[in-house]
Amino acid sequence: MSILHTQDVNRGGHMPDIAALETGIKKGDRAMLGRAITLVESRRSDHLAQAQELLSRLLPFTGKARRVGITGVPGVGKSTFIDAFGSNLTKLGKRVAVLAVDPSSGRSGGSILGDKTRMERLAVDEQAFIRPSPSAGVLGGVGRATRETMLLCEAAGYDVILVETVGAGQSEYMVADMVDVFLVLMLPGAGDELQGIKKGILEIADILAVNKADQDAGKARRAARDYASALHIMTAGDAAWKLPVLTVSGLQNQGLDALWETMEKHRHVMVEAGLFDQRRQDQRVKWMWAMVEDRLLTRFRNHEKVCRILPGLESDVRNDCKTATQAAEDLLSAFGMGDLE
Template sequence: MAVARPSLDDLDAGIRAGDRAMLARAITLVESTKPAHFEQAQALLERLLPDTGGAQRLGISGVPGVGKSTFIESLGGHLTGRGHKVAVLAVDPSSGRSGGAILGDKTRMATLATDPNAFIRPSPAAGVLGGVARASRETLLLCEAAGYDVVIVETVGTGQSETEVADMVDFFLVLMLPGAGDELQGIKKGILELADMIAVNKADMDARAAERAARDYRSALHILTPESANWSPPVVTCAGLSGDGLAALWDEVERHRQVMTASGERDRRRREQRRIWLWRMVEGRLLAALKRHGGVRETVTAVEARVAEGRLPAAKACEEILAAFLGQAAVDA
């Protein structure tokens, strides 16, 4: 027998009461691509908006093998031990066939997953640019409304995911491995520019190598102009497996919050993020509408092969597709 879908009132009340099952149902609703579900999700978010915004939003990225999951589990446990409620939004690679999340984070963070003051939500990337799930921003808001005062967003660490996540958090933490050396040459300048702090993880494996790496990263940061005039990104060492250095690391996150709040930059950053979110949503909805348009589908079928074969310039094909969607007069204007 099918389980009855909770009403808007049920979801509203359940989330405000901190009911994790209702929170999970609401996130599933937000992630749905069905038009009716979209309308209900937006109505729910509009109700809950006054109770959002109070959490410390922390983005975490790092190279493969840096130990993000172990680090996040240890940090999450440290924070719940200090009285915080922690939500972890971890964007999993999508199944190539079903598009669903592999749900690996439930097993990679098994201890944190059973903590009553923690909530872990793996979300399918579903082909979205940078691997950031389409509804991650709305999921973040739902978690805040449910009373989670720390929301951690883990990136998949590929492509543009770092920029996507940096545009939805207050503090962007980049995890690095010990033994920077030659690795430093291959680090993208962009990732250093996004970082509010660099943490050299796995320092328990080789403390001296970790300290050398930290010095190298500090030197690299000195070359760059900090994004904020009020904050110079620190470089710390830590060990996710043992928990060493996590307390000092979190003290830096809290110091950043105090500095940015006092200067007014935290509020300005969030206002700009909301503006960015708006236009990314507009772009996404327009693209979806374009792909559903009957005339566009016919035009794409006609021009796509010619572009792929090199017989039609992409810009010209774009003009034809937009003309089918908007009408030639609108394109010419």
């Protein structure tokens, strides 16, 4: 089974052996990879330091994989699609890692993406590795863990990294900022197709694919034509890459080879235009600033004076005894940052 669940990296009170993890990952040891991922997912300060040491050692062995982001509304068939698409890639001799950006439900704590064993073929494929990344609703934490997990998988020799998002809000933009090509799966005939295109998605999508084309091929083709017509009007005419619209079926494994060829073409166009490396460089800088925000917020929430006054301030805001702005200024003052100006 290639699905590895979170374990306690500090079991027995011992810090992880970084040298052993490094050696194991370079050999493609999935057990060692799973332990390393658990380490980078941890928010403990000692684990953060250990994780950064490990990543620094492995950094020269990263960056060679194809990084593919995949999104789509619930019900579009992402799991079935990824199972078929990933299996096709392993048959081509590629090692495939699937990372699920999975901000847990804020109410129940349960996983939005659910049981990844729905990917029946990939789950038992020795050339595949599947890893959900729940984070109790902290999207920034998911982003940090997923980015660093991607580097670990690359160092372990995986050729293609498929990063799946739930297709809800900010997670889409976060995933687009960590991949080379961003695929948006669409449903055929889901109401007015043109209304189904969010302008924000067009700004980050590299490929649109109408999935479930096996259910009604004619409806899928009409939807693809409508999307393509809308894109012709809405996208820049001088762009190096023209956003294509394909029809596929994850269930019947239709159109997936053509989709991979389109991804290969996208990479070639981006490299030739000098945009491939630029994209990755820009992503690394964005990652740096995201980590600044993540660490600042963590230190802020854990600050002794902030923790002491926070319950009272929250109560004051709830009961209209103090404005949210006043309460924020009080918290920042306790943190040592003065007023909001």
